[in-house]
Amino acid sequence: MPPKSFEADAIRVKHILDAAREALAFVRNKSQQGLRQDRKLALSLIKEIEMIGEAASRVSAAFRERHRDVPWEAMIATRNRLIHGYFDIDYGIVWDTVTIEFPKLIEKLKNIA
Secondary structure, three states: OOOHHHHHHHHHHHHHHHHHHHHHHHHOOOOHHHHHHOHHHHHHHHHHHHHHHHHHHOOOHHHHHHOOOOOHHHHHHHHHHHHHOOOOOOHHHHHHHHHHHHHHHHHHHOOOO
């Protein structure tokens, strides 16, 4: 039987995967310009990024150490930037995070979840 911390880490990784996949589904057939014009889309993507960062922050240090190729700190830092800098969000970075970084993140995580 795996230790409880491993089970909790696996759940957090699944949450990250689910949020990244959902964000990608939200941008399907959309454009970056559409993001700037669609407040609901922008808020949805921001929330998904925040959830990913929060889940990443709760993954154990031991698990993060075993999977160093995953950008744990970047996910956490991005979440913190969105939470604390909500008044100054760069929607280009939000778009690139979802459309460029999330597919790479999914590839890294789908084999360890």
